[in-house]
Amino acid sequence: MKKLTKKELFFEKTLKLISEKGFKATTMRDIAHELNFEVANVYNYIDSKESLLENYIFGTLDEFIIYLENIVESSYSPVEKLKFVISKHAQYAINKPYEVALFVYEWRNLKGDKLQEFKEKRSNYMYTVRQIIEEGISEGQLREMDGEFATFMFFSSMRWLFSMITNDDIKVNPIEIEKQLTDFIFKGIENK
Incomplete structure (x- = not known):
């Protein structure tokens, strides 16, 4: 180590x-x-607790945004794209659990323009994932459902992972966690 x-x-x-x-x-x-x-x-x-918060939150969000942009521009199917999104979230949570915990739970402590900027960027990120889900629905790869609800459930399913990873009493295998999370999400949305 x-x-x-x-x-x-x-x-x-x-x-x-x-x-x-x-x-x-x-x-x-x-x-x-x-x-x-x-x-x-x-x-x-x-410099301050606030600058620490801003640097980590925006660093994390920007990394997710760049990754998602590459996914969207790829030739993969909507299902494969969603699996890449899940993989990124799972691997990031496992490798940087406290950065992710800060991102997930503490963003409300941003102030003024930074809070507004964060909300807009996060909203755009979620909307892009929603577009992938809706594309999967329209192509018949995902079952027929409300795209907004499916997106909310998609992110909710991943959110618990962050609190589990930061629990020192729980030992996780990154490959198993990613597989279980992917299976869990797709059992609810995939059209089979």
Whole structure:
């Protein structure tokens, strides 16, 4: 296992702490205490809790958007495209659980223009997935259903994964989790 740099360790422990306590409840003093730092040393790594939140949330969202754009531009069928989306979400959650937890649960703590920007980008992302689902319905690959409802259920099915991954008591095999999640979603939407 690779030894983490001080910076990587700082962010890993900080994100885990925020995941456990919540963004609002976590103070700079808590972060410093967790890392055996003086509070002033925390500012060597981040400007503020808010900038940390913004950087991780938008970094995560932008990575998902770029990946989805590549999926949409591919020649794959709607079902295959959806499987790629599931795979990306599952692998990201497994490899970066605390970043994803921050993204899923703490976005409401964004302020002003950043909150609005996030909502718009997230809405566009979900709408693009909805278009894939509706294309699958119209081509007969997915069963006949309301596209908006199917999209909501699609994302709801994946959301629980983030809380499970951050639970230290649960050990997951990334391949098995991805397969089980894909099977679960497609048993509900695939036209067979």
